[in-house]
Structures are given as C-alpha cells and as structure tokens.
Amino acid sequence: MNPIRHLLNGLKREWGKSIRRQLAWSFSLVSLFVFMGSVCFFYAFQRDFLYEQGNKNAFALARTLSFSSVSWVLANDLVGLQEVIQGAEESVDIKFAVVLSPQGEVLASTKPEYIGLFFSDEISRHLLEQQPGPQKLVDESNLVDVAMPIQSGNHLIGWVRVELTRDTANTVLHEIAAGGLGLAIFLMLIITLIATWLAGGLTRGLDRLAGVANDAEHGRSFQRQDINRIDEIGVLARHLYRMLDTINKEQMARSAVEQELRQHKDNLEVEVQQRTEELVHARDAAEAANRVKSDFLANMSHEIRTPMNAILGMLYLAMKSEMSPTLHNYLSKTEGAAKSLLGIINDILDFSKIEAGKLEIESIEFSLDIVLEQLTDAIVFQAEKQGLEFLIHHDVNIPTRLIGDPLRLGQILLNLCGNAVKFTEAGVVELSFSGQSVSENGLTLELCVRDTGIGMTPEVQNSLFQKFTQADQSTTRRFGGTGLGLAISKLLVELMGGRIWVERSQPGQGTTMCCTVPLKISQKDQTxxxxxxxxxxxxxxxxxxxxxxxxxxxxxxxxxxxxxxxxxxxxxxxxxxxxxxxxxxxxxxxxxxxxxxxxxxxxxxxxxxxxxxxxxxxxxxxxxxxxxxxxxxxxxxxxxxxxxxxxxxxxxxxxxxxxxxxxxxxxxxxxLGEKDRGEITSAVALNYAGAHLLLVEDNEINREFAVDLLHSMGIEVDEAVNGEEALAMVQQRDYDAVLMDIQMPVMDGMEATRHIRALGKKPGNARFSTLPIIAMTAMAMAKDAEKCQQAGMNDFVTKPVDPDRFKTTLANWLKEKKKNLGEKQATETIPQISPTAEVTTPTIPTDLLALKNLNAAQGIHRIGGNPAAYRKQLYRFRNHYSGAIDTLQALIAEKGMAAGEEYCHALKGVCGNLSANDLFAAVSEMGSLLKQGTMPAPSDFKRLDRMLKQIIDEIDDLPGQAVGFSAGTTILKQDEIMAKLLALASLLKTDLGSADLLLGELRAGVTDTDTKQAIDDIAEKMDVFAIDEACELITLLTRRLSGTP
Structure with missing residues (x-):
C-alpha cells in the first residue's frame, strides 16, 4: 500500500476514536490555517512592496547617472565618464552599471574590464532596438535590470544600464517568514491546550454514559450516574436510563416465554425424529430406484449403439449407389433421423452415467490444438451448410501440452459450439479461450462461445442448465434435440472442477456462454x-x-x-x-x-x-x-x-x-496435422488398390458395412468373426493390415492382438511384429486407447465409423502392394514433390515464347512445366472458344445477364489457366458488370472479340497443329487402371499437363472396349475443359471396375 495512504488511514482511525481529540485538533488546525494564512498574506504584501521599492531605486540611480553623463559623452571624455559611473559603486545592492553607445559599445563601467566591449546578449540587443525612454529589462526575485537613455535634446547619444540585486529585500522577507511561522506555532499550541481543556469538560459526561452502556451490554450490573446537566448530554442520559429499564423488562418476559418453549420442544423432538426417519427411508428407496435406472441405461451402451452404428453404416453404403432422386431423398432423411436418434441415445447414456457415478474424469497429457482440430471437424460442416463462419480466437500464450480429460473437454466444446450453430441462422459463431490464474503447474482455461443467433430471455436463462430443458416447445419443434446437452456440459464442467454460465444473452441479439476448466501444465511444455x-x-x-x-x-x-x-x-x-x-x-x-x-x-x-x-x-x-x-x-x-x-x-x-x-x-x-492428412488421403488413394486386409468383426451387419466400404476403396477383404479365427488366418496368409473389433465371443480383440504379437517374437515371424492392427471400437476414452496400445495395436477408429477418418487412418498404415503396383509406377503416377527440392525450369520452345498475347512461361508453369501439354491446351481453346464472344451475346439475348455472367466466369477460368492475362482482366470486368445487372456497351463486346481473335490468330500460326502422346504397348491390369483413374481425378484439379500425360497412358494401356469408350468420353470432357463432368465419369468408371453398384 502507498505509505502516504497508509499514514492517512491511521490518522483517520485515531481521529475517530475520541470526540475530545476531534474537538482539540479541529481548533488547532483551524487556528493554524488562520495564522499561516495571515503570515502568507503579510509576506506577499511585504515582498511586493520591497520589490517595487527596489525597482524605483534602480530607475532613480539610472536617471541620475544619465543626467550626469550627458556632458561627458558629448565631450567624448571617457575618463570623466568613468569617474561618474564609478561613483555608483557606493549604491546599495549595486551589481553593475555601464554606459553604452547607441551601437552597444561599453563606454564606461563599474567593471573596467567591460570597457571597449560590445554587449551582444539578447537583452542588450533588445535594448538597442528600443525608442528612448525608461526600460525595465529584467524583473526577477533576485535582481532588477533597468536602462535610461542619454539624450542631447531629442538625439539619443547612449544608454545607462543599471543592475541591482534584491539581497537586502530578500533578507527582510526571510526574517518576516521565520518570525511569522514561529508566532503561528506558538499561538496554535496555546489554542490547542485551551481547546483540550474545554473538550474534556464537554465529554466527561459522555464517558460516564458510555461506561453505563458497556456494563449493560455485557450483562453486568451498573450504577446510575448523576449527571445534573440540562444540555444535550443530560437529555441523552435520561433517554438512556429509560431505554435500559425497558430492555430489562423485555428480558424478564422473554425468559418466561423461553421456559415455556423448552417444555414444548422436549415433546416435539420425539415427533420430528420419527418423521425424519420416515423421510430418510423414502429418500433411500427413491435413490435406489434411480440408481437401478441409471445403472441399467449406463450398462446398455454397447447393446444400443451396435445396431445404430450398423444402420448408419448401411445407409452410407446405400447412398453411394445409383438411385432415383426420390429414393436418395428418403435415405438422406433416414440418415439424418438415425444420427439424431444416436445423438439422443448418447446424451441419455452420458447423463445416466453421470447420475450413476460411473463417469470417470481422466487426467492425461493432451494437445489443445488436437482437441480444437477435432471440434472444427465436427462443427465446420454444419456451420458451412448454414452459411455461418465458425471462428476460433486462439491465445498463443496458452501452453500447447496440458493435463486433463481431452475427451470430456471436447464434448463440452462440442455441446456449446453445436448449440450456437444450431440456434444461429446468419452471422458468426466465435470460440475464444484464455488462460486465467496461470502458474508453473497449472491454469484455469476460460472458454467463451459467442453467437449471433436467437438469444434468450432472462426466464429461459434461469432454467437453461436443467435436464430435458429447451427454451419452449416451439424451440424443440424448430431445432430438435433432447435438451440434455447443456445439462451434461454443466455436470462435466463441475466434475472437472470448473463452472459454466451465460455471460450475455438478449432475444434476437445472440448469446455468449462461458465456462472455466482447471487444467495442469505438462512439465516439458513451452507456450x-x-x-x-x-x-x-x-x-x-x-x-x-x-x-x-x-x-x-x-x-x-x-x-x-x-x-x-x-x-x-x-x-x-x-x-x-x-x-x-x-x-x-x-x-x-x-x-x-x-x-x-x-x-x-x-x-x-x-x-x-x-x-x-x-x-x-x-x-x-x-x-x-x-x-x-x-x-x-x-x-x-x-x-x-x-x-x-x-x-x-x-x-x-x-x-x-x-x-x-x-x-x-x-x-x-x-x-502434418489431422487436416493435412485428411487432404492427402485422396492423393494417396492409389495405395488402397490391391491391398489385402483381414476384417475381424462378430456383428454381421457391421461386418457387411465394413466389407462394402473397403471394396469401394479397391481393397480385398477376408473376414473373421472372432479373435480365434483371426489368429489362425493371419498365420495362413500375409495381410497388409488387420481391422480388429474389441468385444467378441470366444476370443476378444485384445487377446487376439497379444497372441499375434507373441508370434512375432519367434524366429522367422518378424511380419507379425510389424503387421498394422487397427482397433474398431465404440470406446473412445484415452484409457481405452492406452489399453489398445498396450495390447499391441497400432491405431483405432471409433464407431460409428466415419468414412473419411477411416480412410485417413488406413492411409497412414497401409503399405503399397508392390506385387500389383511397383514403386516406380506409383512414383510416376503421382508426382512426388519434395518441399526442399529445387524446381527445374523447363526449356520453352521459341514459338511459344514469341506469343504476344499469352504469357507462355507462366502458363507452362501452371500446367506442370510441360510445353507440349500447354500447346495442346491452346489448340483446344481455339477449337472450342474461337466464337466465345458471339456465344456470350447470344446467351445474354436469350437467357439474360445471369447466364452471361456464368459464361464469363467459365471463360475467365480458361483464360487464367492459359495465362491470357489481358483477356482474363477484360472478361472479369464484363462479368462484374453483368453481375451488377449492367449491360456492357457494344464497344466492350467488340474489344473482347478483337482481343480473342488476336489470340486465336497467334495459335493458328503455331507450327505442328497435331500434338499426340506416345502410347506404349504395355497392357494395364484392372487394379492399375483403377489406380491411374484415381490419380487422374486428383491431377485434373491441380495439374492439367500431367493429367493429359496420364490420360495418354490409359488410352494406350486399355484393351477392353467398354472401358476404352469410357476413357474416350472422359477425354472429350477434358477437351472442352468440363473438369467436373470428367471427374464424375471417372467416379462412375471406377465403381464399375470395382464392382460397386
């Protein structure tokens, strides 16, 4: 605390302890202020008087010297002039006196060393610029500097400058101040003694009354004090004694009533004890019934989720097949209803587990980034579908490695963010987090979710965290849900030692919900x-x-x-x-x-x-x-x-x-993070082709779903219904990986995995040690994953199986099937780019570099560095877009400006790929006009047509109008064709040049008539830059080749 403030607080406490002290000090302070004010006033008056007197003395001396110097200056008698000035040294407080010529030269001075010099300081320069007359140059507390002109008639012949100190005046002022202060202190002490004596007489009666009140308060007997006064103190004493008499009477009456109540209490205690025992028995019975219900629901997790997972899996496979739009709509709605039902089941089971006390909070090391990444995967699709932006405000000062329960933390975040997305129709959902109470060992993580949704009334907020609660029935009908999400979140937060609350919410203005979760910090962490x-x-x-x-x-x-x-x-x-x-x-x-x-x-x-x-x-x-x-x-x-x-x-x-x-x-x-791996999965999809997996699953429906999903990926699958069968099958055949269910009859997945790893310890069985075993389980707790790892499993996927995450996991563990796809072929099919590799600039033909309206170097770089492929794209452009401007005008005339804007969008995309930059910019401007509903001028169309024809003419002048690709004689196998098709689909979105080369290999290596025709159809779509349609044809062809409906 500030020392001055501490001193003031202490004085204030001492001040309030005694009225006598308050009166005495009040008189003392008032007298001190009065005396000090008087001293200050007198001091100021005397200072002004003495300073003014000093100014007058200085002017008087300067005037005298001026009159005395006229004749000497006119006679130019510097010796006589010096004698006049030297006489001024006897004046009181003189510092110096000088006679200056009009030009500033010192003619005479009390300080002879100045004679003959020119004063060049600012004050002297200012003096020489003034008209003749008295001049006050300096007026300060320690000196005064004045000047008087030396005149002969009206003619200025010089100046007399005198500077006096104020030493004498300041000495007098110091004496006045010292004497006044001493007198003020002396008088204050006298008044303080008198005030203390008077205050003692006034407060003596109060002190005696205070003693009487203190004795009464502590129940001691007291003696009435004779206070024979008629002032306020006497009135106070009489009222106090009457009040004490009343209190005494009331105490006696209360004692009698208390005696009667004690007698009644003795009888009531027996009755209350009987009723309490009855209520305890009723409560125990109710809690037992609730525990039975919660135990039942908590133990039904596996039995309820298994058929639901199977339903979702089969719906996913069914929706991948060809069907009518009506049937697809029915199945889509069925899938949505099934997911909603699974969500309801999960909510009820989680809530029941918490009520039954069977839900455990873990304390393990985890990465907050991974929790947020998984949250994003779950939320961003729904937010995107609703046109919302889901944003996370990261706090880079929060440690990356924390210790807590990542699964439950993610569940809390998913509930809060999912609710925010559900109840927001437009705008933003923002998750922000910060570290509170950060220390070396731990912190409190504060999370806030802000949305721009429907908001809540205060009444709704009061009941928000109760189970099975939503805003009202219309909310349930409109948005769905069980109303358990926030209740579960509240219980989880409290189990983790935190709290949850509504920070702000108003109807129609959105909601901000916050919670805190205490976490520990990993010792090896950095921020x-x-x-x-x-x-x-x-x-x-x-x-x-x-x-x-x-x-x-x-x-x-x-x-x-x-x-x-x-x-x-x-x-x-x-x-x-x-x-x-x-x-x-x-x-x-x-x-x-x-x-x-x-x-x-x-x-x-x-x-x-x-x-x-x-x-x-x-x-x-x-x-x-x-x-x-x-x-x-x-x-x-x-x-x-x-x-x-x-x-x-x-x-x-x-x-x-x-x-x-x-x-x-x-x-x-x-x-690479999870997202990076997910995006890479499609690029390495050919690694699936020809792979051979063993699927171990006892549930027939789940097994059928997994088999169909793996077949759609080009993977060969063998099936086993329990761990014992799996153990026998892995010894009979070399598999690329094993998908292992955990809970199975005869032998469960954990036991089977331990036996397989034990085989790897025998001589010649090294493949069993490196065989990837991936668990398939509905249990996602970190301790479950740890058990899988301890048993020898490499990874796990959770049920219900998410196909994209499932493919990502397989991409991490599947080896390429070298007997079907050699490493060389796989490397040629998908260009591998090293982050640190040097980029080799291709040799560009001179005829392409000579193009004036196309940036051939940029275009070739964009198409993968292949000049031949770029040349072929130019010919395609000429064949399909030479009349593009006429087509554009016809579209606008027939279908309106919206159709024209769409055509401009497609045309500028092609121009961008070819690096026709000027034409690209012109088409972009016309597209913007059409998008705004403004019809371009005829001159704009003519300008575009002229630019297009210049490009077409340049393409026509290129030599070698037919560009082909070498078609080797190697006949491709079906799995090789599928691999190349998957690679072609990926390259169409990133590298058209490499896509053309790969298409040439497919045409040369395919002999089947139907397949060859399908590849020709894909080539036709590529020729007109219909990339999306070409990709759809590739998908249809790969499904037909893999036997997937």
Missing part, C-alpha cells in the same frame, strides 16, 4: 508463442502481410495471430481496397496476401486474378486463399486463380505460420 518464435524467429524478419477480410471479427483474430509473430501487417476490408494498397505499396511491397474468398462486391479469387494481371504490382506477392465455405469449389477457383497456399477457417497459429513460411520458400517447421 505456443515461445515455441513458434523460437523455431521461426530468423525466418520472420522483414515479412509484410496484407490481410483482406470483410468480417471484422475474423480480421481481428487473424491480425492478432500475425502480430504475435511480429510481422508487419496491413489490413484491407475488401478486394478493391487490397488492390489499391498493393498498388500504393510499390516502395515497400507486401510479401504475402491472405485473401478471404467470400466478400461483397468482389470475391477473393477474382481479386487474386486482377492482382496477377496488374503489371503495376511488382514484385507479385504470394497469394493465400482463406475461406470457411464450399471447400471443393473454392479450391478449384483458387487453383484457377493461381494461388500459392490455402487456409480453411478456423485457422490455428501453427497452420497460419507454417503456410506463410511454406509459400515464401523459407522452409516448414511443423509436421
């Missing part, structure tokens, strides 16, 4: 901030990033992350502003642009194309597309716009930093 910057500090120096996003919350989140990496960050709220900033930043260009996709006016892909086509923006920054919507569509648009990187909201700090460093070519410091 995200330290971990990221420690690895990347040298790589971040000097990087400038332009952040483009129309959503204020999203901008703030990403800007905070970028600032935490100590980057130089610029902000733009839309595509137009970003272009303006990039053009204006030519002197200090941006290195990276983070461009949001969906923005009003101009989407991100269009803004990127305009930036790429703008020659004034040099050097070109690296472009990273950021989006929360339509991932496949946006990835395709981003690829056409030639982006360097791609980020999906919500963005984590590590992913953001890794992407920036990657696009700048400064290396990567992080491994």
């Amino acid at each position: 995200q901030q330290h971990e990221l910057l420690e690895k990347t500090g040298p790589l971040l120096k000097g990087i400038r990033v332009l952040l483009v996003d129309d959503n204020e919350i999203s901008r703030e989140i990403l800007a905070d992350m970028l600032h935490s990496f100590q980057l130089d960050v610029g902000i733009a709220v839309n595509g137009e502003k970003s272009i303006e900033q990039l053009q204006a930043a030519s002197g200090k260009p941006f290195d990276v642009v983070l461009m949001d996709w969906r923005m009003p006016g101009m989407n991100g892909d269009e803004a990127i194309r305009r930036i790429r086509a703008d020659s004034s923006i040099q050097p070109q920054p690296k472009m990273v597309m950021v989006t929360a919507y339509g991932r496949e569509e946006v990835m395709k648009l981003a690829d056409q716009a030639e982006v360097d990187g791609f980020l999906i909201k919500p963005v984590s700090p590590s992913t953001l930093l890794d992407t920036i460093l990657s696009v700048l070519g400064r290396g990567r410091v992080f491994g």
